[in-house]
Amino acid sequence: MNPGSPSLLAVQHREGSSLRADFSWVFVGNVVYAGGQWAILMLLAKLTRPELVGQYALGLAIVLPVIMFASLQLRLVVASDISQQIHFGHYLSLRLLTTILALGIICAIALLGYRWEMTEVILLVGVAQAIEAISDVFYARLQLHDRMDRISKSLIARSVLSALGLTAGVFFSGNLLWGIVGILLARTIVLLGYDIRDRTHGLASQSRRFSQNETLKPRWDPSVQRELLCFSFPLGIISVLVALNSSIPRYFVARALGERALGIFSAIAFMFAAGSLVAVSLGQSVFTRLARSYVAENLVEFRSLLGKLLTLGAALGACGVIVARLAGREILTLRFRPEYAERADLLPWIMAAGGVGYMAQFLGFGMTAARYYNSQIVLFILTNLSVAAASYLLITRQGLLGAIFAMLISMVVQLAGSIIILAVGLRRHTRACLENVEAS
Secondary structure, rough: OOOOOOOOOOOOOOOOOOOOHHHHHHHHHHHHHHHHHHHHHHHHHHHHHHHHHHHHHHHHHHHHHHHHHHHOOOHHHHHHHOOOOOOOHHHHHHHOOOHHHHHHHHHHHHHHHHOHHHHHHHHHHHHHHHHHHHHOOOOOOOOHHOOOOHHHHHHHHHHHHHHHHHOOOOOHOOHHHHHHHHHHHHHHHHHHHOOOOOOOOOOOHHHOOOOOOHOOOOOOOOHHHHHHHHHHHHHHHHHHHHHHHHHHHHHHHHHHHHHHHHHHHHHHHHHHHHHHHHHHHHHHHHHHHHHHHHHOOOHHHHHHHHHHHHHHHHHHHHHHHHHHOOOHHHHHHHHHOHHHOOOOOEEEEEEEHHHHHHHHHHHHHHHHOOOOOOHHHHHHHHHHHHHHHHHHHHHHHHHHHHHHHHHHHHHHHHHHHHHHHHHHHHHHHHHHHHHHHHHH
8 A cells, every 4th residue: 555645654663662661651541541431431320320321332332333434443554554654644534534424324323213312312422432533543643653652641631521521411411411412522622622733743853754734634635545445444344343243232232121231231341341441552552563573574573472462361351350259249339339239240251251352352453463354354254143143042031141141252252263363374474484585
């Protein structure tokens, strides 16, 4: 992929950056972000009924697959494009176009499939997620230059302001919609006040070809946009399949058990999501190094990084199970309400599924760094089929525990498939490297 523009992004590794520093910033930012998401759910549980928590969770389950598909994982495409040079303006214009398209699809789903009260929730959640998607494409440029500290500062500001916006909206109005409006306004303030204005500071010294005006403006070129779209489309398919993997059990819970049960399930399942954000933090901080080692044919380092990530994922899941068994009821009572703590028996199972999921997530970063896109599409189709079948069979019989078992089954499928894809791909890559050496 080579857009061929005269002003280009040079892929450079910032002097003085280190894996520990990158992870520290990403970890802090994502921990605060996870805390903000948890705070939003906790505040909804404290200030409203479980039914309204269920409406918000259903809104996210409907919106996220569409937004993630439209995002096309452009952030990872930029960060992994080690050997090519890509103008940021082309990515920005593509993100704007696909985000507008995503909002149109969300409007159609909301207006055609749900009652008006739920439609309002879906539309507002959709706009809030669209704003977040625009911020994400600015993060791509910073990640390319290993400026994880600036990404983290944005995440921290967004999380704190979103929690404050939700609290103000719900507290003064007693209405879920005004709480979501508060989140939307908070994300808009961070996007306009920090993400766009502060994205380029300090990067000009890293590339003489850098131009601030060009960086902040979309570049409209149909041929380049078409090329980028074709290249990143498989990643968009992967994104929507990943989002559906977590959303499908929620669809079945809402249909079979109702919005109240979905609210309780979503609150408990957020324990898994919090650990997932920690896994994503580490994966994002290591991702560029994985891509560099693969492109440089340093497969020893590539395998070593993946091995360390897998160990950490298993440890994170094990710690979660232990904490859930020892203090699960107390945590749910403190963070939410007693009615949520009545289902503390679900928490250890959620964290067990989480341990498998964290390891699968880390292998996903490895596959994306190696650009095994098509194989991931097949894998996630199988994963979605497995979670859909398990949800259909288990949720009506075993309730919320059946939903967790369905999640666990799909994550085992994802982990096993990821191991197979990476093993086969790396073996072929090693063979190809040896053949190139012999030919030369």
